[in-house]
Amino acid sequence: MVDFTSSKHILLVDDNLDNLKVLSEILQAYGWRTLMATDGESAIEQAEYAKPHLIVLDVMMPGIDGFETCRRLKANPITANIPVIFMTALMDTNSITHAFDLGAVDYITKPFQNQEVLARIKTHFSLYMLQMELEKLVAEKTHEVVKAK
Template sequence: MKPFNPEHFLILVVDDISQNLQVIGEMLEDLGYETTFATSGKQALERVQTAQPDLILLDLMMPGMNGLEVCSKLKANPALAELPIVFLTASNEEDHLLQAFDMGAVDYVTKPFKKPELLARVRTHLELKYLREQLKESLQERDLLAQELENLKSAYFGQKVE
């Protein structure tokens, strides 16, 4: 397995406050992550389709379409359902936290956040995503090999072997 390399990951940062985008973007880019940005829920949904990020840092409270609505739409799409979403929010309301996890978020960080904590959570969720993808590939390869073995047995013995 290849070692973790931030340069292999694209992170979509969604926030309606441009200063937040700048601070988070610089923080991630300093470690080598690729970043892309959206300033609204609608723009985030569009950006996910074009950029295909590996993780989303999503503001909860935005005008128009809030983060929970964005998360719900993403998780409803089978092609995007496994995309890790980490909420960033100034809200400390337990109800928001529970809603975020119910919608399918993998994590929830309150603002103001501590830089090392946010970076550790980003890395953890990207590593988990990478490992899930590796596991799926390994299982698919195993299934293909099992099918090839079954085909060889059938060809050799002229029938299915139990």
């Protein structure tokens, strides 16, 4: 069973400080560590430095928007595998499909329901941790096979 809260951290990205505070408080109440950024550039810097287990990303921000931020994160080998969940007020189909085309794992519209956000975060975090575990096992087995030759 994957432990959802043992020193796990999430990067929250939104230019609205109230949104960041509310979401951070919700997650911290369930034992999550949160990092926060108010724009795309600082989000990319924090993701490269801290390597969070998950990124929750708004679309409409000053400077580079969430879509461009996601594109840059997915193009960077250091951050490419970090799951990105968009959380935004944009509800049109084009925005939603664009987010998935850029590599997002989920899309939540504002206003959000606390329990839904927690459920989605737990699901994607679990999948991410299982993927990391599987990649580690494959690397170990590959090393064993190469060593045995």
